[in-house]
Amino acid sequence: MEKHARTTSGLEPAVLTEIYRQMARIRAVDKAIQAGLSGGKFFFSYWPMTGQESIPAVLSQLVTKRDYMVTTYRGVHDHVAKGVPLEGLFAEALGRIDGVNKGKGGSPHISDPPSGSMLTTAIVGAGAPIANGLALAAQLRHEDRVTIVNFGDGATSIGAVHEAMNLAGVWKLPVIFLCQNNQIGEYTFIPDYTASKDFASRAAGYGFKGVRLDACDVPSFYLGMKSVVDQVRRGDGPVFVEAVMQRLGPHAGVGDNLELAPDQLKAAKENWAVPRTRALLLEAGIPEKEIAAIEEAASVEVDRAIEKASASKVTPQSETLVDVFADGTLPPRRGHHPKREAEAAPSGETKTGLMLEGILSAQTIALESDKNVFLLGEDIGDPPGGVFATSKGLQTKFGKDRVRPTPIAEQSIIGAGIGAALVGMRPVAEIMFNDFAGVCLDQIFNHAAKQRYMSGSASHVPLTIRMMVGGGTGGFGAQHSQSLEAWLTHTPGLKVTFPSTPFDAKGLLLSCIFDDDPCVQLESIKLLRGVRGEMPVGDYRIPLGVAKVRREGTDISLISYGWQVPECLAAAEALQKEGFSAEVIDLRTLVPLDYHRVLESVKKTRRALVVHAATQFCGFGAEIASTISEELFSKLKAPVSRLGADYAPIAYSREIETNQIPSTKPIVERARSLLTYEN
């Protein structure tokens, strides 16, 4: 540990008093929560931070509301010291409408942007990649804000933290990785979960400074933190701080930390920063009366906050679908099939190009028209401009700040996108293959998708993720060929597009980038270079949630998206030769889904087949088929059918791959069976 003389001499008594004021407020909150839980007055989960008060209390004297903070579920002390209003904090913990997040996030998911408390995660370690994004936004905007991400020692084991540290190091981000080392990860002590002697020394491996500080010795901790905050604010890159103390409470619940032996607990309480700091104040000549008044004021503030919070209404059921998206009419619900306006016919100069050129053009327009737009992803710089060349030339044109190649670390990519989006940037993150969603899904579905809801729209994530989807080209193997759209559509809060033409790819991507909700655009590798089409040269938008009739017909509706649309069109052509008229509906957007146009088509044709490249079992087609059956049961001439891939990983063998995924011939066969169906 860094050694400092243990006196108040290094610290103005006035500063120490302010630190103690925050410690007293945190103690009053902690005590009130524990009393409320013990007395049965409160029923919520609580992860006490008793013993850790000094960390945010000291920081409160070094940062302002302009500085960003991310913390974890054991973070009430962080919120109190950062300035989150106590009334809103308690109301939130109680699930009330006047909570800072309308009672939708609760104590493990506090967000209060006005105080700089940007996000609270209940997924251990997941805040670190997001903090990078906040820091990146400040860096790109040339602001001197510092971002602090708090996490426990337990989080040092998880990959997200390592990915985040690596990215922060290489981009020299103004972020402090603040490990509140309370020496026990939930119920497991340090020697049982890591062989590391300390955590601070890990930072050197990522090319930046790490310091280990004693958080129980407040004057030395203040001086240590001050030098860290100053360094990061100057723009000298990230610092990892290991702030050491002992957690005095249990992992969850109330009372003492019974995992500690009685003598350990006794020693920890003697070393506890709260009484030690109080003693220092007395030593410095602050009268007992003055200290008692600070404590009393904290207690009164907390009592008033609880009283007001308790009077607030429990957040009502009518709020269920509010805050899923910016537009409350978008969440799908039974029997609700609104008609959304289609795009106007394009005007102005057009050109013919590949889908790839449409994607490039959309990103170019977005980068030109809004300084908040930037791109990040693996290999997206020049050369090669993306492994599929979807950003070719953009780094050369827009520079390294705005077109940012990343480490091969998808959690760090999505996390940085989320963090920057939280403060109004519009990042476009590329994930090279849909299959890699697996290594960053926590960031996508637990954070990007849920932040608007968990924060009661106190914040939102205007992030766009582009993912390339294999299939139909052959030879990529089982881990680079999947169509995993159902993973995304099954997560409330994400919008998902899957274009089949260059025109749509460009217009949908521009809509995604300028949408205020997180969007994922799935781009078929087969179509990127496999389809040419006409598109306007300038900016145009295709509204999300509007399907397109690709071919009109009267006998059956073929409903599809992505690279299966051309297969359906070929199937319709073949069916025409047999005397059947097939209508082809291209969904274009999967969420929000255009049930209006789907149902209108099937009302007319009275037969429906949903086709997709994804595994048929539990695929997106099941949702559509089920809804058509429910809505149009009496009108149907045949059962609604689905055609997707066989239930097997995508094989390397060309013969298996081309046969396990739908193509023109099996689509024709299935359609024919429906067209000739007899009861």
Place this chain on the structure above:
Amino acid sequence: MSTQLMIPRLEMAMTEGTIAEWLVADGTQVKEGDMIYVLETGKATQDIAAPASGRLVQKGTVGEVYPVGTEIGEIV
């Protein structure tokens, strides 16, 4: 004003608890923060502090299993 004592939910999975022992006799004056009873859950035992100061009125019985939220006493 009296303060109810209810079986608290101390951890996410907790649905019921048992009073293992009253640490303070019925009718005693207690101070807020004094340990007043021992609560036994599936996982552990935990001393429970008085949420307020006053006279303890015991209502729950040692050894009985109570669902979370059951009133087991009062501080008056």
